C-alpha cells in the first residue's frame with residue numbers, strides 16, 4: 317500500500333500470478349484422472365487453511381495453535397447443519413465459516429491478553445476441548461466413528477457427484493483464489509499494517525494508538541473465517557467427517573506447510589501447502605507408508621528451514637529481483653543492488669532478521 | 677513568558693504513586709506541565725523517570741494511586757491506546773520502531789491510528805512529518821531496522837508528530853548520539869515545539885536538557901526534590917548532592 321514497488325519486480329509478480337491462474341483453470345482439461353483431481357482439491361483446501369493461518373500466526377504474530385481446530389469447527393458446523401437441520405449445503409459452508417469465527421472470538425477473549433507460550437497452551441487446550449466435545453456428542457457427530465452421508469452441494473442441472481470431480485475442482489479453486497485475494501487485500505490494508513506493527517513492537521504500537529486486543533481479535537476471527545469455510549467445503553466434498561481433523565499430526569502437517577512456505581507472505585504457505593499435499597498424499601497411497609509420510613514431511617521441513625530459516629517465500633523475492641536485475645544490467649549495463657528493488661513488504665522477513673542482529 | 681493560559685495546566689499529576697512490591701518507584705508525585713512549554717526531567721538512574729512516563733501513558737502499567745489529568749480531564753483509567761489518542765504520545769528509552777515496516781509506514785500507522793486520519797490525509801501527514809524532521813526521501817522506503825541511529829531518532833519524532841499529539845514525552849532521546857547529532861536532536865525538539873506541541877523531556881545529557889527546557893524537575897528515589905527554572909535547579913544544594921554529586925567524575 318505504502319510501499320514503492322520496483323516496477324520490474326512487480327510486473328514479474330503479476331505475470332507469475334496470471335500464468336498460475338490460467339494454469340489452475342486449465343488443469344482439469346489435462347488432468348482427467350479423478351484421483352489426481354482429488355489431490356488437487358485437497359491441496360486447495362490445505363492451501364486455504366495454511367494461507368489463512370499465516371494471517372494470525374505470521375502477520376499478527378499470535379502463536380495460535382487452534383487454527384486447525386477452527387477448521388474442524390467449520391467441518392462439523394457445516395456437516396451438522398446440512399445433515400441434521402437440512403440447511404442448503406452452500407449456505408451450510410458459510411455457516412462453517414461463521415462458526416469458526418465465533419469459536420475464534422471465544423478463544424480470543426483470553427488469548428489477546430496473553431503472550432508467547434501461554435497463547436500456545438490456551439489455544440492447544442481449546443483444540444483438545446473441541447475434539448472431546450465432538451467425540452462425546454456421538455449421537456450427533458458420530459463420535460470417533462465420524463459423521464457419514466453428509467448432503468452435498470448442487471447447482472440447477474448439474475450433479476457434482478458425476479463428472480469426475482470437475483465441479484468440485486472449480487469450487488475448490490474458486491474458494492482458494494477468493495481467499496487469497498481477500499487475505500492479500502487484508503494484509504496490505506491499514507488493518508494489516510496495524511497487526512504487523514503489533515507483532516513488531518507491542519508497546520510502541522499501543523503508544524501510537526493501535527488497540528492491541530481489538531486488532532488481535534479481528535486477526536483471529538478473520539483468519540478462522542477462511543479456514544472454517546474450507547472446513548465446510550471439505551465435509552461437503554468428502555461427505556464424511558471424522559475427529560481426525562483435530563489430530564496433532566494434522567496440526568503439525570499444516571504447520572510445516574506454513575513454516576516451509578515462510579510466514580508473512582500468504583503465497584508462501586499457500587504454495588507449500590499445494591506442494592506438500594501432493595507429496596504427503598502421494599506417499600500415503602503407497603502401501604505401509606501411511607505413517608512414514610509424516611516423517612518425510614518433517615524431514616523436508618528441517619532441510620528447508622536449515623537453508624531458508626524464514627521459509628521458501630523469503631528466497632523468492634531475491635530470486636525474482638536478481639532476474640530483473642540481470643535483464644536490466646544487460647540493457648543498461650548498470651547493476652542495481654538486489655535490495656534496492658525490493659519493497660518493504662517483500663523484505664519483511666529479511667528486515668526482521670536484520671533487526672535482531674541490528675547494532676544500536 | 678507569562679501567557680494567559682499559564683495557570684491552566686495541560687498535563688497534571690496529583691499524588692501519583694507507583695509501587696513494585698515493596699519498592700516505591702514513584703512516591704506521591706504532583707506537578708503540572710503548562711501548555712506549549714518544554715518541561716525537563718532529570719534524576720539519577722532508577723529514580724523513577726521512565727516509570728513516570730509509563731504511568732502517564734498506561735504503557736505498560738497505570739499508577740497504583742493518584743490522578744492524571746489532560747486538559748482537566750482524568751485519563752488514568754483509560755485504556756492505553758485511548759490515552760495515546762487523547763493526545764499523549766511517548767517515545768521509549770530503548771529504541772522503538774516497527775522494524776519490518778518502512779519508515780514511511782511507521783509514520784503513516786501513527787497518523788491513521790493515533791491521529792485518526794483517513795488514508796489520504798495520513799499519507800500527506802506522514803510525508804509532511806518526514807519533511808519536518810528532514811529524513812532523506814530516498815531513505816523513507818527502507819525498513820526501519822535498516823536506518824542509522826540518528827535516522828531512527830528522526831523517525832521517532834516524525835511518527836510522534838504525525839499522531840497529532842498535544843503532549844510529547846521524550847525518554848532520553850539523546851542516548852547513543854554523537855555531539856553534532858545531539859545538536860541536531862535539539863533542533864528536532866524545537867521543531868516539534870514550534871508546531872504547538874508541549875514537550876516533556878527526560879534527559880541524561882545535561883547540556884541538551886539545560887539548553888531546551890523552560891522548567892526543570894529533579895526526581896530522586898521516586899520523589900521530586902527540586903523544580904523551577906534550570907538556573908535555579910542546578911544551584912539547589914540537594915540536587916547537587918543527589919544527582920550531580922554522584923556524577924562529578926563524569927562532568
Ligand SMILES: Nc1ncnc2c1ncn2[C@@H]1O[C@H](COP(=O)(O)OP(=O)(O)O)[C@@H](O)[C@H]1O
Pocket residue numbers: 696699701719720721722723724725726727728
Ligand atoms: N516493571 C518493573 N518491575 C519492577 N520494578 C521496576 C519496574 N520498572 C521499574 N522498576 C524499578 O523502579 C525504579 C525506577 O525505575 P525507572 O523508572 O526505570 O528509573 P529511571 O528511568 O529514572 O532510570 C527502579 O528501581 C526500577 O528497578
Ligand SMILES: [Mg+2]
Pocket residue numbers: 725726727769
Ligand atoms: Mg529510564
